[in-house]
Amino acid sequence: MKQALSLFLAFNIFLSPTMANEAHLPELAASSRSSAPVKSAPTSPEQMPLSYREAIISAKEEISSSSHDRLEILIGLFGLLLTILVIGFGFRTEKAAAKAAQAEIADRRKEIDAIIDSAKAAATLALKAADAAQQAATSAGDHAASVEAQAQEAAERMTALREAAKDIPPKISPLEIIDTNPNKARSLDDIFRLTALAERAKNWELYANLNKEIISHPDTEMASKATALFNLGLSFGKIGKTDQEIETYSRVIENYSDYEDDDIQDTVARSLIYRSLSFGIKENFVKEVAGYNEVIERYENSSAELKKYAGEAYYWKAALAAENGKVREVIGFLKKSSALGYKLDIQDLEKQAFFGPVLKSPSYIKFCETLRQA
Secondary structure, rough: HHHHHHHHHHHHHHHHHHHHHHHHHHHHHHHHHHHOOOOOOOOOOOHHHHHHHHHHHHHHHHHHHHHHHHHHHHHHHHHHHHHHHHHHHHHHHHHHHHHHHHHHHHHHHHHHHHHHHHHHHHHHHHHHHHHHHHHHHHHHHHHHHHHHHHHHHHHHHHHHHHHHHOOOOOOOOHOOOHHOOOOOOHHHHHHHHHHHHHHHHOOHHHHHHHHHHHHHHHOOHHHHHHHHHHHHHHHHHHHHHHHHHHHHHHHHHHOOOOOOHHHHHHHHHHHHHHHHHHHHOOOOOOHHHHHHHHHHHHHHOOOOHHHHHHHHHHHHHHHHHOOOOOHHHHHHHHHHHHHHHOOHHHHHHHHHHHHHHHHOOOHHHHHHHHHOOO
C-alpha cells in the first residue's frame, strides 16, 4: 500500500508541470501577440497570417498528443496500482488461510494425542487383565495340586487303616472288645491297631483310654510313651477338656525334654505348640506367646526336622500379630517361618480369619504375591 501511494504522488508530480504549461498557454499566446506590432485584430481565421495559423495548429497537435500520452500513463499507473492492491489482498488472504491451516493442524494433533493416550490406557488395562488371569490360573493350579495331595494322603491313610483292621473280627467293634474284656491283657500291637480304629471313628473317649493303656504297657518304648501321652492330651482337646489338655502337654514337656532322641524331641516340640494354642483358646495370650518363644529358643538352631517347629511357632506369632493389625510384625514372622522350613500355604494366608485385619494392607498383599511367585 505504501508503494501504491508513492506511485500516485509521483504521478501527480509528473503531470503538474505539463498541466501548468497548458494553463499558461493562452497567456503565452497573448504575450507573443503583445510583442508583435499592433495591428487590427482579425475577425476570422482566414484573415490571420499563415504563420499564426500554423503555429496554432502545431500547438493544438502538440497539446493533443501530450494529452493522449498522459492519459495512457495515467491508465497504466492505475492498472499498476490495482495490481498492487490485488496482490496485497491476496497476500493477506493467504496469510489468514495459513493461520487457519495451522490452527486446524494443532487441533488434529490434539485429537491424535488423545487417541494415542486412550490406546495406551487400554493397553495398560489389557496387560493388567492378563496378569490377573495368569494369577488366577496359577492360584487355581496351586489349589488343584493341594487338593490332589490331600486326596493322596487320605488314600494312603485309608490303606493303612485297612491294613491295621485285618486282624479284628469283622462283626466286633473295638469298643465291644474293650467293654467285654476290660481286664484282658492285650498285646501292644493290638492296642495300636485299636487306637488307629478309634481315631478313625472319632471315638475320642476310647482313643484316650487306649493311649493310657499304651503308656502303662510294660513293652512300650520311651518314644511311644511320649507319643501316647501327647495323643491323650489331644483327645482331651477333642472333647473340650482344655484344662486337662494343657496339663497333659505339660507332662510331656516336663518328663521328656531332657531326652536327646529326635523322635522324643519331635513329640516335645508338638506338645509345646499345642499347649500354646490351648492357652490361646483360654485367652491367656501371655502364656501363649511365651510358649511359642520357648519353641523358637529350643529348636531354631536344631536339625532340619525340628527347625520346622520353630517355623510353626513364628507362624502362630504372625497370626497373633495379624489379629492386632501389626502388618510389619506379621510379614517379619512369616518370613522367618518360611526360612526355617515351615511350609506356608498362600490360600491359608489369604483366607484364614485371623489374618483378616491385614488382608487389605498393600505390603501384606505384595508379600503374598511374592510368596505365590516363589
